[in-house]
Amino acid sequence: MRRRLAGPIVACLLAAGCSAGPIPDDAPQGWTVLVYSIADTDLEPFLLTDLGELGEVGTSDDVAISALADRAAGYTDEPALGLGDWEGGKVLRYTDAGVEVVEELGEVNTGDPDVLRRFVADGLAAHPAQNTAVILTDHGAAWSGVGGDESAGSDVLTLAEMRDAVAGGLADAGVEKLDLLGFDACLMATYETASAFTGVADRMLASQELEPGHGWDYRVLQVLADDPATTVDALGGALIDGFDAQAKEEGTGADITLSLVDLTRMPAVEEAMTAFGGALTERVATLAPVVGAQRASTLGFGRSPDPVEDTHMADLGILAAQIGVEALDVADEADALVRALNDAVVDRVAGQAVRGATGLSIYFPPQAEYFDAAYADVPGAGPWTRFLQGFYGAGDALPADRRPRFLGDPDASFDADGLTLVGAVDPAAAAAVSEAVITYGLVDDDGGTTFLGEEPATVDDDGQVVGVYDLTQLTISDGVDTAQAYLTLTDAGDGVSSIDVPMAYYAPGAQEYQDVLLTITVDGATGDVLDETYYAYDEVLGTFGELTADPAGIIVPEVLAVGADGEQTWTATTDVGLYADLPALRYDLAPLPSGSTLYAGLTVTDFGGGTDTAATTVTVP
Template sequence: MKKHLLPCLLILILFSLPITHALPTINVYVNDERVDFVDVSPYINEDNRTMVPIRFISEALGATVSWDGTTKTVTIIKGDITLKLPIGSKEITVNGLVYSVDTPAVLVSGRTMVPVRFPAEFLGSDVQWDGATRSVLIDSSVPPLVDDFTLLIYLNGTDLESAYDDESGTYSGAGTSDLNEMLAAVSSDKVNVLVETGGTSTWVNPSIDSTQNQRWSVQNNQLTLLENVGISNMGDPETLSNFVNWALKAYPAKNYGIVLWNHGGGPITGYAVDELFSGDGLILPELEDAFSAVRSQSGVVFDFIGFDACLMATLEVANTLSPYADYLVASQELEPGHGWDYTSLITSLAATSDYSGSAIGKSIADGFFQQAVDEKTESDVTLSVIDLKRLDSINTALSKFASDLSATLIEDAKLSSIAQSVSKTKKYGGNSSDQGYTDLVDLSLFASNLSTYSPEYALELSSAVDEAVVYQVSGPINDAATGLSVYFPYLDQDNFTASLAVQAQLDLPTSFISLASEFAGKLTGSAPLVERMDEIVVYEPTEYSAYYELVVSEDLLYDIDKVYIGVYEYLNGDTPRYRNLGYDALTIFNEETSSYFEQFAGNWTLFDDHPIMMKISYSDYDHIEYEIPLLLNDERVVLEAVWYYDDAFASGGYYDIIGARRPNDQVTNMPDRNIILLKAGDKVQPIYTSYLTETGLYQEELGQAFVYSDQSKLTYDVLQSTDYLFNFMIIDYSGQVLETDFYEILY
């Protein structure tokens, strides 16, 4: 038996040893000669930077290296170039000038490890990454790199450029307008600005050919054509990656940023549409394909990726792009048509030496907001600068938070209160049948509103978002915005299945994806609210109360999210009908009686004395946001307006008209980026939905047209007619609506 002991012992030892998987070797070549590292090998760190022992690389490039143990600083000298790299610092000094880097030098087993690109390029060498062989290729024969920054702008013109206004006889020209801003900037010979144009049927700028994609340089107030690249679909990831790879190779620099210009629809709809290719756009997996191809070929990690587009400041977008950039610059809300201020952006790049994504992002945000103020579109704007290296904390907290909510959601009795908390959370983009629904909730506010069910992880999640959003701007309507959104199903129930299928493919914690699916299933499976009519009673005014009172059962009271008042104006004539003036928050809840009292006293919102159909899209403690359907110069739009509570006014507050937007595109479902500011001479015509008494049917009708003037405004005032009906409009936690009978009030 002893002769079997040794083999058995060997087998036992072999299976007891820890199993390790060696990472593929990273090779470094200087002028085609492989550099041998005797002890510490190159590696890729958590910031996706290739770290190498600096002495071997520097000496291979003909530089001398010294070490100051007191200050823990490496000094590299080659000719008239002196670099100083302090250990642990994100600032390096080159000939006395301080530059920001995103990864500091570190000590590993006595070797100073640095990100290879920075010192090699500062020493006048070209650095390339070969993803296929995992090799860093350094070439000192290339002329010294002098450019500090290369800015890429993917200018997909689409209808933002080509939309034609029959009344004025002009095209929208938003892309051309931003090109003009670029041309007005103060430039620098150390900053490259490269633009690819395409994606639209018409360019207002006569120099640009709409039949093909073109690449341009913007320098010294000149737009220079670099090359024609033929017709390409800007909704194809290969078109994007081809542009980026070309730019990085032709215009290498120490720092890079890219702006993706066009429509944005958030994580479910994606970014951009190319109107020459049936409205094809880039969904998030395609954006990842594009930037993955860039990273594989060049090894470049952008200082920032920015979206001059609507609704792209979401966790899904941030997670998707985190391997490819340090910062994301994007908006939670719809952007106004003028978008970013490119004069400010390019001028600031020419003047700065801080090319970090955070610094440039702040400059973009400040310039954008100031331009919005100048254009009078600042009311609801947002723009965030998000540190993509801080997403792990958000995803970890969200995962634990979602697990707690899922455990709570198992109890059907908790569904109502959870849903009502979701209802109260700010949602960006469309929030009505006229503008569509996005269901993009503010992530931190989502956590705060649902903190009852997971207090520890709600706080952890909100704190993580606050740390990741390093800078943001917002207008007064969105002053509570926290900088990052996420898709969570609530309003758009007709599209839950399709939207959740898209979300399931995105980079999110699995527990959150499961929570969204579970919540949507329970929400759509709720019992029909119309079957609960027997749980409500309406009492008419008495000598003790001048108002109608809505009393509901205890069970229904628990499920109610909101109670509004709907108002109808009776119109006699050839077609007797009740014209719907919409609904408003004109009820008061009495806690003692657990009932609702109407507060309709014959006043309504008037637009130059014309009653209009009001729809609430969001309400908070200090304001109510409305969407109002109407024709503007015979084109259907939704007028956005806000009521601010203010006791200094006799009416209890005042209205602010934000502007008008067209409905979502019927083909692409992209929201309208152009906010239309009303101007003197515009023709305005209200749209109503009327109830025909003879047939019992509803039909849409137009009200009396009027001309907008500089004195036009929304007011809360007395209605001129004398015959009105109103009803209570009950909305439950699942979004279902139950309307009571009509009640007549004579004024």
Template sequence: MTPQSARRKVGGVLTVGLILVSVSACSLGVKTDATPKGTGSWTVLTYSIADTDLEPSMMDDIDEMGKVGSNENLSIIALVDRAADYSSDSVLGLDDWTGGKLLEINKGSATELEDLGDINTGDPAVLADFITRGIAKYPADNYALIISDHGSSWPGVGGDESSDSDLLTLAEIDAALASGLAAAGVDKLDLLGFDACLMATYEVASTLAPRADLLLASQDLEPGHGWDYAALATASEPVDGPTLGRALLNGFAAQAAAEGNEESITLSLVDLARMPAVDEALAKFSAALVQRGSAVAPIVGVSLASTLGFGRSADPSQDSHMTDLGILAGEIGVKALDVSEAADALVRSINDAVLDKVDGIATLGATGLAIYFPPQQDYFAAEYLDLDPTGGWGAFLTSYYGAGKSIPANKRAQFTTAAGEVTFADDGLYISAPFASADNLAAASIRYGLVETDGSITFLGQEEASFSTDGSGVAKGYFDLTTMTISDDTDTVNAYLKLLTDKVAGVTTITVPMAYYAPNGVGGDIYQDVLLSITTDAETQEVLTETYYAFNADLGTYGELTTDPDGIIVPEVLNILEDGTEEWLATSDYGLYADLPSLRYEFVRLAPGTSLYIELNVTDFGGNTSTVSAYVILP
């Protein structure tokens, strides 16, 4: 995941933001002496970066706000920037438009306060201006700001497609909030929400803690419907921030259940006043890990491999590399007793800060805050070290990667045989092989594919394997000889799968790298990277949920995919080059019509006589991998 390279200087943002606030307020005739609403009143500001493929979903959100509308206790003010091509629907009585509009949301209708024209919602000055004007013209006892669009965790939110896909970086969001609130004469927001993917992270919460009392955001990818804004009705009566936050949280969970994707959701309500305690606990935990260095690194590697992650992909370059901080710290504390006190303190501080949360079967046990942790330095974005604060986590990652590079050659992941031993049993295939040492191992996996007539391999998937820690020195993997096909009732294609099974929850999470070609791009080389996320029953393989997420490789952002049914969608193919380098290829030579609700998924057992390639891998915490493989004919 590579954040946008061009960044604005924060100092410049503050200056421009204040100037824009001053000019815009005057031009609109904003009254600084506007009469506040009654005690316990709310002004909810929604910042909809809808100049993206999420526009149709965001228009649904505006309609949901219209089910409530502003009233004597509640003002709902929306800045909505629409795109030219994704939707032509009217919303709350307003015909389709392109560009930004400032709206007051009423019950069943919307009042246009200003046509903003072609604006860049990735410009922090625009966000700061919106905050100041909204608070000045609609004073209340409580203020909430909700930012909606694609999310990418610590790199930010966005971006605006008519402005070179400019996104709001975390530093820019922080600067915009500081500027906008200061100009409005308000110390902080009562509630800050991100209706976007991957924003419930330590980095986001710690950075923005001075700007709001509460944070509402998701650790994982969010389905396209996002939050249910009809839950704003709770603020029609005097309520406090936690009450409104919980209403939005519960509304999201109920809507996800109605849409059939509740198995893989997350949303957490964080008390930002308690983030300084999390900062302190993380700093002590990070320092303890740095102090132990290479001695604790193998434990960290094993813990990371088994910890719940978010925005995962079979293609590491499209993985968000976000992992659950509470679960990770707890696992490390159990296995490394000399850091258990610091780990326990960190877990307690997270539990104290997270006031409420929802999770699904596939995200069971999510603690409410994620943190950035690529398993190897090759996937680490150096820009992360520019964040402030990081609770010492950046220093730990630097130390961890250094320890990985320093693993002695004779202590790296290494099988002691050239080929894996294959046996057939339990309606599947086992592959096993002895390895030299488990001291630094972090994970084991299998990968399998069809052997084509020209000798090339069409890979079908990868999944977890196991390695012994009792001194026997054997790694083993199992493949049930089934693969997944996707069909549009005209064509059927094999899909490359990455499978992670949670035996406690009884579900398997499957991710499939794919590519979407718009109708005017079929047959060309321009496509959109896509991640298909599927949750199945681990025993029956019944598909419980499936959601397609668009991935922006330049920004590292995710959001549910919007397609034209006349376009095509294809699984990406894993290609192994002669030097062993791996690359993912998206070809439009074959594919399925992109009518996503009509696609069917089936797990098919490979036929007897199939020529199969299978490999078993062990990887140490430094990223060194050893592989044994075998070619077999299925009985």
């Protein structure tokens, strides 16, 4: 029979700071799993599915599963777990007979760290076990935190709040540390997160990239019911495999990441990171051009065509490895960091579009104007913040004669590949170039330009910049209407490309729209769409989360329009919107009409954020 706490003890645990005494040595060898489900957001429909998956797992005296589920108003009125529809929070305990409501919380703020602390303390003390796991699920925003409880002004749990809450709950229940801390949320597999929870848990399971709405497959927890002696690494591996399998089934497998991090090895990673960051800071004046170029080519997560909305999270392993190859002065420190990271990341999965992901990312805005000053308050971020400030300072101090400038207009030519644009920057300043792109658009009758897209260009050591454009425009059709769209193309490697399309989404009957990014992952060899997902931007969190778009809602693709006076606006491409039914959308790269006047430009950006553009207008043959 399941152990239950007497009323006075429960009341004690619901007061932060109360101690229930240590978990006894003869506690069952099984598992206690606690799921903190912040469903008071637009992810509610997905999280209700997760709660249902938990209900399919067998429980016993050796395996206990509890959840705190806080539902929102207005997203779905679907019943769940045989409990009907409800608003507010409930603490649930899963049993072989179904789900038991342990407590009605009412309108609770799941962004309050005391609520998390009390849930952890109560859940662990209610079922003492040798193995423990806490999983937080909702929106994630890397170092900024998790959540956004809409009943409490979108209150977010910061890293520091979560660390203190979980650590406090462990202390209250007399548990030294967790076996597994999980984040079924976007972007949480970061150096900052792992560093913050070192000493709080042995393992961390989290994603570097934006997660699809379906998240993890919680039916995988059946491995615990089948074998309560399952190790934490075996559980982490099973959750990774389950997530991978479900993503493939749902058609979202191309962009997923999930990594299992051994937090007991994080002190070695932190030591290597401090040495690496210190070496970069000492040599930042000379290494900044190399760092800037490698940052621009490093795999990023939570990307956006608008740098203000980009999360600026870069893969730490790739970044360190590339810098180590290009900057021999810090090669030893870079190699040591890569080895420490490889030791700490004990298991992982990455889809085709992010295949090179190494398991942990780090915050690295390419320019100072995008750096969030709140980052300096993140636990353990001091050394990296000092490097970033030094890097930005080096960019500001870059002399005018070392800032890349084009030497005249670009040369344009047409061939079977489309338009090739070739420009030249002063070779003496070419080393400062971090990034080069080709942009293109149709010239309007009034002299303005409607831009159609942006793609990477190349720049060599001699300062030659080359961009190629295939003379097509992306169109999207819902089967009734068709609209042109703006695309940002990223080469993901292995013949896979990622296309980001900015849009406005109108829910049925709504007059206001949400900024939405449609991300399409394409197999370049076959043209097959591997994945397509809407992501909505959350201004409070400063990141994207999957949008549950109503098929009857309307999407309107947006393009960048630049007037003859130079004013830039993102504007709708058509007066007619498209239905937001994602599976029904069809994409085409339609050839530009012959005779169209085309603007094409090459833009280089130096590591200090300075830019220069060489452009021309041509007539499409």
